[in-house]
Amino acid sequence: MYYETIARLAKKRGVSIKAIEQATGLGNGTIGKWKSLKPKIGNLEKVANFLEVSVVDIVKESESSD
Secondary structure: OHHHHHHHHHHHHOOOHHHHHHHHOOOOOOHHHHHOOOOOHHHHHHHHHHHOOOHHHHHHHHHHOO
């Protein structure tokens, strides 16, 4: 799912999920909810931009790991 993909990318860059949420203006725990829910595209785009990857890459990897 989306959370696992983002967590892996965050770890690779040495940044925490909390730091991503703060830097992108997302509420505390928002990304954690993506363990079971699909994120809003605007929020996913913020995270992708922060991690310097494309939304498409996150979606493809997340959906292939379901």
